[in-house]
Amino acid sequence: MATKPLSAPNAGYGESSIRVLKGLEPVKQRPGMYTRTDNPLHIIQEVIDNAADEALAGFGKRIAVTLHTDGSISVEDEGRGIPFGMHPEEGVSVVEIVFTRLHAGGKFDKGSGGAYSFSGGLHGVGVSVTNALSTRLQVTVWRDKQVAQLAFGGGDVIEPVTVRPAASGDRKNGTAVRAWPDPKYFESAELPKGELVHMLRSKAVLMPGVTITLTHEKTGETQTWLYKGGLRDYLTQTLNADPVIPLFEGEQYASGSETENFAEGEGAAWCVAFTEEGAPMRESYVNLIPTVAGGTHESGLKDGLFQAVKGFIEMHALSPKGVKLMPDDVFSRASFVLSAKVLDPQFQGQTKERLNSRDALRLVSTYVKPALELWLNQHVDHGKKLADLVIKQAQARQRAGQKVEKKKGSGVAVLPGKLTDCESRDISLNEVFLVEGDSAGGSAKMGRDKETQAILPLRGKVLNAWEVERDLLFKNNEIHDISVAIGVDPHGPNDTPDLSGLRYGKVCILSDADVDGSHIQVLLLTLFFRHFPKLIETGHIYVARPPLYRVDAPARGKKPAAKIYALDDGELHAILDKLRKEGCREGAWSIGRFKGLGEMNAEQLWDTTLNPETRRLLPVAYGEPGFESTEGSFNKLMGKGEAASRRELMELHGDAVEIDI
Secondary structure (H helix, E strand, O other): OEEOOOOOOOOOOOHHHOOOOOOOHHHHHOHHHOOOOOOOHHHHHHHHHHHHHHHHOOOOOEEEEEEOOOOOEEEEEOOOOOOOOEOOOOOOEHHHHHHHOOOOOOOOOOOOOOOOOOOOOOOOOHHHHHHHOEEEEEEEEEEOOEEEEEEEEOOEEEEEEEEEEOOOOOOOOEEEEEEEEOHHHOOOOOOOHHHHHHHHHHHHHHOOOOEEEEEEOOOOEEEEEOOOOHHHHHHHHHOOOOEOOOOEEEEEEOOOOOOOOOOOOOEEEEEEEEEOOOOOOEEEEEOOEEOOOOEHHHHHHHHHHHHHHHHHHHHOOOOOOOOOOOHHHHHOOEEEEEEEEOOOOOEOOOOOOOEOOHHHHHHHHHHHHHHHHHHHHHOHHHHHHHHHHHHHHHHHHHHHHHHHHHHOOOOOOOOOOOOEOOOOOOOOOOEEEEEEOHHHHHHHHHHOOOOOEEEEEEOOOOOOOOOOOHHHHHHOHHHHHHHHHHOOOOOOOOOOOOOOOOOOOEEEEEOOOOHHHHHHHHHHHHHHHHHOHHHHHOOOEEEEOOOOEEEEEOOEOOEOOEEEEEOOHHHHHHHHHHHHHOOOOOOOOEEEEOOOHHHOOHHHHHHHHHOOOOOOEEEOOOOOOOHHHHHHHHHHHHOOOOHHHHHHHHHHHOOOOOEEO
16 A cells, blocks of 8 residues: 655746656656566557558568667568548648558558458557657658658658659558667667567468568577468467367357357467466467467357366266366366457556456357267267366365365354355455445345355445454454455464464455445555555555446447546546547437446346456555555554645645555
8 A cells, every 4th residue: 555755845846847848758657557678569560550450451471570779670561552542621641641650550440341350559659759769760661552651750750751653663552660768768678589470470370371571680580480370380380289089179259149148250269278287388479469467268269178077077976975167177187279359458558468348258158068968968078088088187176275274274264144155265256245235245245256256245334443442342342354355363463463364365345336335435544554564565455446327329330329438537537538539429329327236236236346257356555665654654544633734635635645555
């Protein structure tokens, strides 16, 4: 938990102190917000992704990357070429706008007839970031029997657009971009060759029939990738163990019918191998963008595989008595390559390392589950081998959980009557939600995963425990119930409490998304910080973030009608802006505001707040410089004798304080 430092008022702070960053200045001031700053690979990947998007759209069969001796990198494609005529509204060449303006590009138009129906580009900041963080960037475009050239220095135009007729030896269409990354923005100016090779090879895998080359100008060596066998060949070559059963592969995309509830062309291709040993090899992509941190499309694959295997085991009565299957029993031995196509993907951060789109889970699961069910029932012998592997994993997991239980001893306190416990005893999977109010607790009980999620409803606001002596804590029933349910006694920051009785790996605070809900969060965080600090230190305390709004959006273009959730006003405005850009008529949507968790039905609460694959759960940790600083801030905010300090705080900084949980 970190609080923003409260400095003394600055006499020099006035109207002229407010600075508006224009053009590419935000990128230069805060490059870490837009790209990875450990090395320049990501800004080059932005250019490669644009070339791949052209190939994905069906234009061009070749992408060439060259590492030059002067440290620059060039990327050439055979796509349509970036338009270089004057923009009708801006009065500037379009190719100049693409490289110098944030949030400008051809990938916002997702409707029917849009230039890019499926692409990795979302925000229109990709190559403009490359330009901003390069000492020089040159662009050549072949289009409409003409050749256009221009150059930038530090993001600014230094050689304006020149256009000449195409010569007989020129190509018909395409774009070539050559960039010199600026070393001052990166920890290392060296491009990691291994990562670059891996990325280019995977692009070739995901685009069968497209040739990708990497030329090292210094040595004259050229590497070429052209895959015709797609995902199967790639997975076979990279596996480090023999699969238990033949590879399971499939591919399916929506036709756009109303019954599917997916946009036309959305879907996935996958290839999965199950192995008994060796580290699993896992790679996933969304519209050819590598998602190294996974996301909801991987969760959809996990869910589809689990449901199909579980159904097969139950149909053939293969599970021994007392064995309960969990998704990780299936997924832990799965290696896969997954390539999803999502019309309007939502990524975590500009580096796009994790997919956040909630619908992607249902999209992939909907196609994977029936395909694997059919395959297993057509190949029963293989299905039984897979079932045997999965059951062994479940038994090993349960044995590990039983060993932990034995260490706890027999002296177990009587659990609170209002606690709705989970069935599992594996604390690495178990989580308890401290829920505000009985009505919300009722929805949470109905919507939860009974296997791993417990619910403890709290009545009203918890006692401010900041100045309560530890031996008097249990006079308060709510605090007593929380302590007993969690299985850990109150303790101080320098104590070494017995955490072997801990019953849940995650203790999640779940309150309304309003001011009262925030107050309850603060009171519970005060309790944990003051009397259960080791739970924070060891990473067991979390804050769940339910949405405040629901937007019912009508069908627009290729996208079907959908329910979209927003955490706060900022997200709501962003969603409405996006709907307008997608061609949605003003007011065609309807907006609902949740007055509290109790207004959500069980399904809504599961989808938005409880489902581990789609929820937003914030871990609680100490901020810089650490415990002592946080303790001082808590004392000022929660101490009974600190009213004067709080008043001073609010008068001076009431509109500026930020709490980072």
